[in-house]
Amino acid sequence: METHANARASHTLRADAAEARERERGRLIDRGLDPDQVIGETEGNPIDVATFYDILGKMAASEKAGQSPTYSLARLALRAGLPNEIADTLFLAYNQQSAEEAGHGDKVFGNAYFSLGGTAPGGENSVFGDGADVASGLKPGDDPRENERLLGSVAGTIGGIEIVALQRVFPLVTRLCEGWDHPIARALVRQIREVVRPEESRHVLIWRYVFHQLIAPKGAAHVDQYLQATNAGRTQLVAPPFDRETFDRMIGTRAPSSRQLLGSDRAPVS
Numbered sequence: 180m181e182t183h184a185n186a187r188a189s190h191t192l193r194a195d196a197a198e199a200r201e202r203e204r205g206r207l208i209d210r211g212l213d214p215d216q217v218i219g220e221t222e223g224n225p226i227d228v229a230t231f232y233d234i235l236g237k238m239a240a241s242e243k244a245g246q247s248p249t250y251s252l253a254r255l256a257l258r259a260g261l262p263n264e265i266a267d268t269l270f271l272a273y274n275q276q277s278a279e280e281a282g283h284g285d286k287v288f289g290n291a292y293f294s295l296g297g298t299a300p301g302g303e304n305s306v307f308g309d310g311a312d313v314a315s316g317l318k319p320g321d322d323p324r325e326n327e328r329l330l331g332s333v334a335g336t337i338g339g340i341e342i343v344a345l346q347r348v349f350p351l352v353t354r355l356c357e358g359w360d361h362p363i364a365r366a367l368v369r370q371i372r373e374v375v376r377p378e379e380s381r382h383v384l385i386w387r388y389v390f391h392q393l394i395a396p397k398g399a400a401h402v403d404q405y406l407q408a409t410n411a412g413r414t415q416l417v418a419p420p421f422d423r424e425t426f427d428r429m430i431g432t433r434a435p436s437s438r439q440l441l442g443s444d445r446a447p448v449s
């Protein structure tokens with residue numbers, strides 16, 4: 180039941196969003212850009228420059244939010260009672276992912292957003308919160324099995340998010356950039372192609388690695404939980420859940436090598 184207080188709160192939220200939208204439009208106009216120029220569509224809805232700019236701000240904040248939980252997962256991997264080689268590989272891979280998510284957030288999408296409007300993207304625009312809340316739940320405890328369980332469930336959810344980003348979000352942003360053909364959009368397309376997509380592809384490999392090393396050997400119930408965790412991640416980006424067949428195809432039949440996870444020159448010392 181909606182109370183008067185709730186109605187007032189949601190009215191205020193809508194008014195705030197409209198105000199933020201006006202401010203964004205004003206910044207684009209100040210820089211000689213036409214916020215109403217339609218540059219593409221998604222699911223039949225036209226997308227103009229103002230909407231594209233807003234999407235960039237959300238992407239910058241959401242990518243940046245990936246830094247904290249992956250940084251924590253790296254540390255959790257060292258406390259999960261795993262064989263040394265697996266623990267080392269996961270530490271290095273998640274640490275690297277943490278740096279790369281910050282790079283996507285700040286350097287790629289954050290700087291494109293800044294270039295269009297002269298303002299830093301607001302962290303509050305992340306679709307996942309600022310990431311610190313998730314990270315605070317990932318402090319390793321004294322029980323290695325509990326640490327391993329936590330690692331597996333968060334790895335599934337983050338993998339689900341990464342796959343949606345790779346298969347849906349980056350292609351959409353690339354299409355919009357190509358539809359606009361502004362110098363900043365052209366630079367962004369190049370960075371997505373050369374930096375972001377190859378790095379995100381490796382992040383999806385971590386999702387596969389965790390599955391084959393930690394989850395699959397434990398049996399069907401654990402496999403089902405990993406599928407559910409993956410789908411929980413997809414749901415956060417409003418993507419439909421994987422059915423079992425798609426999941427099986429995406430997860431592959433064996434673990435990627437640590438060289439594949441880390442890039443060719445960064446394998447752990449053994």
Ligand SMILES: [Fe+2]
Nearest residue numbers: 242279280283
């Ligand atoms: Fe990313």
Ligand SMILES: [Fe+2]
Nearest residue numbers: 280341379382
């Ligand atoms: Fe990623």
